Amino acid sequence: MGSRGSTLSKIPNVDKLMQETGFSQAHIIRLHDRFRALDNDEKGYLCPQDFEAIKELAMNPIGDRIIGAFFAQGPQQETVDFNSFVKVLAHFRPTDKNRPKESTSPDPINSRTNKLKFAFQLYDQDKDGKISRDELLQVLRAMLEMQVTEEQLESITDRTIQESDTDRDNAISFEEFRKSLDKVNIEHKMSIRFLR
């Protein structure tokens, strides 16, 4: 607890952060409270253990991959500061429908493409730009584990690759991924409604 009135002064570059992510000032303050609540030892940054301590996340079959997405900036990244934390969460802001299309300005973090890229990296753990058969198998295994046999897992994997892999390189590139999710309402499924 303590005087939150001075919270804004504790966060560096609030305006820049607001501009980049699209979060309002109130959201940033709430996220900062959450950041501090997760940061048990008051280090000022988060490490994987802080995320692993969230019980609901630990019970999520792909929980560790989601945690990995926060530490994806650099190869050996071990800490997440508040700015990075907010930028990753910005992917889940609902898309702004009335944004004018300017080809010069970069895509906002919560655009459909960037949301898809976030989902893609959950599959593509080695970051080579393709989802290999093995990577797909691993995700399926994480989501199903004891519930199906190894053969069933393999057959599901093969079938999925067959459907999506248009250039027949036995891997799914980002474009193929995007194409196979064409009809999916990404804006809805990958958005979290932030109150106020």
Next chain:
Amino acid sequence: ANCLARYWPCYVMLTGCSVTPLLVFIIVPAILGVSFGIRRIYMKTLLKIFEWATLRMERGAKERNQQLYKPCSNGIIAKEPVSLEQEIQEPRGGGGEFDMSDILYFCRRGVESIVDDEVTKRFTAEELESWNLLTRSNYNLHHISARLTVLWGLGVLIRYGFLLPLRVTLAVTGVGLLVVLTSIVGWLPNSRMKKYLSEKVNLMCYRICVRALTAIITYHDSDNKPKNGGICVANHTSPIDVLILASDGCYSMVGQAHGGLMGFIQKTLVKACPHIWFERSEVKDRHLVAKRLSDHVADKTKLPILIFPEGTCINNTSVMMFKKGSFEIDCTIYPVAIKYDPRFGNAFWNSSKFRMVTYLLHMMSSWAVVCSVWYLPPMKREEGEDAVQFANRVKSAIARKGGLVDLLWDGGLKRSKVKEVFKEEQQKLYSKVLVSRQEDPEHS
């Protein structure tokens, strides 16, 4: 300093003169078990002041055209109550059972839990809507006007300069009397007189301690008060819970035998009244624990046992899983719900953040501790009900009465990792969806 040296007898007399009548006003009613109602008037006045303070802050913020930071008790995000099955049934690309988009559901749920999860927020103190003049619970300090600052400053003076020393004195008196009188009673031979005296002494001393915290307690449904040969279970928010219950009835307490001052108090208490103190080594042996508890309840002359089945302090917005140990014993359970009023001060003990002494100091420098206690009707384990189901039934009853959220999560999660079985549940659900798709491909 010179001043102090010369006039110190004056100061002592002055303090003595002002403090003594107060002590008399407080200790005598405690002994007799009556109340003047002063504390309730105090409570009503405080509430009016808090409302005024909050209004002033809002007005001040509006004048400056700024937004007041209002802690939203509904949480930061709105979680869609859509289940796994509903979400994944929506039309997607591809016709097979598994779809690449299935991962999106888990992904979103995962990130939702990073932003706001049910468990972590139970272990941090509850956020308030109005300000209670304590800086520890204010988020808008930069909105304070000059008048409010004066009021707050006055509040600090009163709390730390007057209330705190008074309360500390009372607490020391209470504990001291408890130790001395129970020792005396302990020397008496076992008889009805000893029991009677021990009850009176305990009640009196706990009442003094309760006044030492300026605790304003409302007891409801006192005819359901626990009787001998039963176990009393209650939800746990702070160590003060014991005081609150013990000042209205006599219980046998259960706990670990400590060393030092605490251990000394424990040993003295047990001379007058049969409490159950376990050595650390005995705590691990569940059969031993169960046996001692069973023996105690079987003896109808012994007092009801007081147990907090959550096993740890929760922040009083919810009730967490009850450990089944006390529900395996064959006896009547008397559930009790304790709900603190957060407007006056935060009673939750965050043991990872504050030590016991710091916590007690916080409590004693707050305005008051206001709470309600509901004695629920006794419950017994039914035919075909196992200990866990019984424990959950009792827990729901307590949660409902106290207006708390009934959670399935284990309080022990504060310190330990989630069991693999929870992850398996999620996997099972997902595989069921895949199978249903396989069997009914047109449906998707």
